[in-house]
Amino acid sequence: MHKTKQISSVQNTLVKKILLLKEKSRERKKSGLFIIEGLREIQLALKGGYEIETVLFQKDVIDENETFSLFENTQFTPDYIEITKDVYQKLAYRQTTEGVLAIAKGKPTLLNDLKLPNKNPLILVAEAPEKPGNIGALLRTADAANLDAVIIANPRTDLYNPNIIRSSVGCVFTNKIAMGSTSEVIDFLKAQNINIYCAALSASENYIKTDFNPGSAIVVGTEADGLSQEWLNSSKQNIIIPMQGEIDSMNVSVSAAILIFEAKRQRNFE
Template sequence: MYATKHISSVQNSLVKRILLLKDKSRERKKTGLFILEGKRELGLAVKAGYAIETLCYCEDLLNVDQLENLIPLEATVNRIGLSLDVYKKVAYRDTTEGVIAIVKAKSHELSDLKLEKEKPFIIVAEAPEKPGNIGALLRTADAANLDAVLIANPKTDLYNPNIIRSSVGCVFSRRVAMGSTAEIIAYLKENKATIYCAALSASENYTKVDYTKTTAIVVGTEATGLSEEWLANADKNIIIPMEGEIDSMNVSVSAAILIFEGKRQRNEK
């Protein structure tokens, strides 16, 4: 397999297109495309059925035939070789693996999400803003093999390069859907999910509730917590007892603790 084109100028139109997709959420939404960097991330995207439009690789860092051995790609994918200077211009990471792809986004409409297991286990995050927290949450969801990740009132688009990087590609390995808080509450009730909201008040110790049925754990931001709409619709509020001076933890850490308690109960049943 050979590259169909080689680029050595940073003024090339494709280079400008990559930079625009990398930096501008509006451009990603308008075109339905995003930028993906890294071998593992590319492999997970291909495995999950994402369509690769263009594959760019640095000819000084990676032989495209070696990449093909690692990640088989459709014959219709454009292969483009980049000089080292051009690759450094478009690469997002300080340390990199020599591959960048333009990829077609998938739909993440809540209406498209079909829960296939008999008693699915779901994590819901309301209004997460920091891409790093979203990425960490997706990594935890992958590690626990959760059935879905729902994001209520999203503040950033799912294909933000920071989310892809911090999730180490787990954004592709999990089923993710987005919607308003009201839409997600209605969806969970329609699917007869028990809703456990992480909250500081009127809460029960997180180890004392039952996660073995269809379950949704809902977490909010560290700064503001969950909205009243969630708390009013919770089957129960749950809390992680804190023994130090502060009363909250990073949202991705809290979610991990709650998720793996649920996994422990499910594995024991």
Template sequence: MIKEISSLQNELIKDIIHLQEKSRARKQKGLFVIEGKREIALALEGGYQIKQLLFCEEIIDQSKIELLAYSKKSLAPEIIKVSTKVYERLAHRKTTEGVIAVAVSKSLLLSDLKFTVNPLVLVAEASEKPGNIGALLRTADAAHIDAVIIANPKTDLYNPNIIRSSVGCVFTNQIAFGSTSEILDLLKKYGIRVFSAALSPQSVAYHNIDYTKPTAFVVGTEATGLDEPWLANATENIIIPMQGKIDSLNVSVSAAILIFEAKRQRKFE
């Protein structure tokens, strides 16, 4: 028998709303919320455990939910039918697909990362805006790089706005969090060269560098750029030459230019 929930006062519904709204709740419980069939499917492909699948029968057929629930050989989630009123309270997207999941968080430790022989890595320092983080993750997925590392994070990865803006690429990339010193130690351990994007007269134009060997691009916030340790420990500080009136690009655009230059040099391997 599939459980049904029609009341907004149901304890599970209250818990889900809390998970959506509070980073502390997500960290304490080790759970987070995913909205949308595509995003849930990507999470399952990425090895995430789904605890509950809530669906609104007025929007999506139960048969499609069951196909999604059992698409991977993992622990079968609890399937729960919710009323339109409950679903509308939980859903954040206008073009909704009628399904929401409660999933188990991953550890996101630097020690969990696995690199290829010739890795290409993106490091984003102190990223705070969910939209920027989501865009960076989409770029990383499109280029199929080895890992995205968030240095000195100011938000948690499972913020619903990050999941939404990344269109599920939170689940398709290897991702880890760490401090500047921890990440620098890791990159040194694996012999990965560091190229820090910096608005400096001493920075080298990005297209004059060879990225065919192990490479990490480091990007900072548009407001403050990168902290000194990244500049001091870089193999080279690099810059994207500007030909207009402004001196910088959105961080996700900058990262995309750098990453795809490296992919071009590597013949998109």
């Protein structure tokens, strides 16, 4: 039998803590906790092995038993808290989600903890992405392509920013993700004998001429700044998507998707 607590005041201490986790990267890093919103996102987090400490639900939106059933086949026994509509609206990022929120523990994102499944992995590297929407879109693409890993070099935001979770539709939980400085990431890739292919305008060849069958890292930068010189100096080959219009670049997530699925095509979508 599950015990359920109730919170009806937006001035409650836990409500204030959740608001800090929602709004402050510093609080997420300090506590090691973050907020998940929505049924699908919670289910993906559980599938990804994330530990969930607390579940808050609005009973007139989601049935109590449906909330309990999320954890039937897991090792976790979270605290269950029923909240009022006013509290939910205070906490929720989206007013259209299914009336359920969770407090979860983050995972380490150290490069040394990243375990690659084979000798010729396909990896996406993003240098210094700062827009949560772009990061979320990159993670969705990585999930769709079943990449072996996503590495963020010189991160400018923490991985559990609510906007990243929302824009990735939970794919932040389904990918193997590591973070490090550009120098650390380059050293890691070289130690693993992984070829580095930088998406860049200079000294580049058409991406379809590149052999992505060996271990490969596709490296993308920001639309504003591109990639740092350190990446370009370490690149086995710079690659480019030929443009036929007036502009010379596309949204980073679109470009990454084109490059990744060409690599998957060459690998027969393994």
